[in-house]
Structure formats: C-alpha cells, structure tokens
Amino acid sequence: MRRLARALAALALLAGPAAAFESGLKLLATGAEGRGWEAVGRLDLGRGSFCTGTLIAPDLVLTAAHCLYDPRSGQMVPAGQIEFRAGWRNGRAVAYRSARRAMAHPSYLYQGPDRFDRVAWDLALVQLDAPIRLPQVQPFALDRGPGEGDQVGVVSYAHDRAEAPALQSICEVLKREAGVVLMNCAADFGSSGAPVFAMREGEPRIVSIVSAKAELRKEPVSLGALVDGVTDLEEAMARRETLPETRETRSSGAKFIRP
DSSP states (O other): OHHHHHHHTTEEOOSSOOOSSOTTEEEOOSTTTTTTOTTEEEEEOSTTOEEEEEEEETTEEEEOGGGGBOTTTOSBOOGGGOEEEETOBTTBOSEEEEEEEEEEOTTOOOOOTTOOTTGGGOOEEEEESSOOOBTTBOOOOBOOOOOTTOEEEEEEOOTTSTTSOEEEEEEEEEEEETTEEEEOOOOOTTOTTOEEEEEETTEEEEEEEEEEEEEETTEEEEEEEEGGGHHHHHHHHHHTSOOOOOOOOOOOSOOOBOO
C-alpha cells in the first residue's frame, strides 16, 4: 500500500461535481445503443439516491459497498428500500426487481462518504427477490484485474445522466496495488458501483467496481475495487454469516468523494 499511498498523495478533494459528459462518454440513449448492456442497471436506494449495479447472476447484483449505507445515519439501507432497474433508460427498465437482502464485503467498514481506507473491500451484493431471466439480459462474468497501462471501459449512471447509462469505451489503468486500481475513467455522483470492463476472450468481463472519484493534477480520476473479493462475499452471503473483520488499514491522509 505504501507506493499507492505516495501516488495518491497528489490527489485533491473535489469541490463539486465534475462537468457533465466528460470526454469519451457516450450516452446510451436508445435501445440500439444500449443493446448488450441491459444487465447494467440503476440501483435505487430510497430517499432519491441511487448507484449503478450489474447482474453477475440472474438474482445477484454487484455494486459498491458504501452504496448500501445512508450517509446521514451511517446505517445500512433496509433491503425493502432497494430496487434494481435493469437497463433503465428514459423512464423504463427491461426488468424491475426488489431486493431480498444485501450484504457488504465482510472486510468492509463504513466510515463515512469520503474515506479512502476501505476501497479494496468496497464491494457488495444485492440478492433480488426473483431472478431476471430474459434473453436480452445476460449477467456479466468476472475476471482477473487489469495491470498498469491496460485499457478498460465503464458503463455507468450518474447525477447528470440518471435516466440513461453512458459508456466510456476506453480509459486506462494508471496504477494497481493491494486490490485497488487508479484509473482515468470518468466517475461522478451515482456512478459508484459501476462495472469496469476489460475484454477477455472477445467479450467484456467485469474486473473492477468504481468506488470513488478524485482529481490528479487537475484531471479527473477514479478508484476501483478489484473483484477478487467477490468470491469471499458470495461465500459469506451463502452461509449467512459475517467473516472475521480484518484489521483497520491506515489512511494515507487523502480524502475522496464517493461518486
């Protein structure tokens, strides 16, 4: 973590939302443009807030762990207030499902909306009350994380594009260390939990989840949690118990805004 901490020392807290439609973002505003991405959806969390989530199984949505917490109370959002809207676009979804239960990674500890300490564990699963089994909604597979210099892509919703997702087909991994990737991919409020894709064997697979946004030398960057920890999360959810909590990691002193 030390090398990553040194790299992150140059990151500054953003004063406000980034400009809308950052370079390289393509709004998937029509059915044709969004074809193949229907498993990415908007995860509504009550009180008007939302994140981005993605089906990795017919009844499992992968997102960021901090999305499950109410920043005002610090408590988890009740499952009954969570709804997944697969392929949400212009007021309609391909499928709607309520959550039956939700779980953050066992090693994740929510410490507020602007802490970096737990990005590596910022992973969560939402189990739906019924599986989505539609031919046009195909869950995405997970794969090994990218290395420094590798190209990735992101599909996300955000505060200024809440009614349709946007695709950034090419951005770059600037640094990777200890379960975290630093990328020049666009991120903004609402894009937390967005899937970061890499091409594997000719198809897009999820390699990371957007966790936070920041600024590096006046350029927008984002931090992602590698999906290596999803296996532990699936096992914890399957046995319905929490794994032993890991020790706290020290903060580098930098703060980040959750998108």
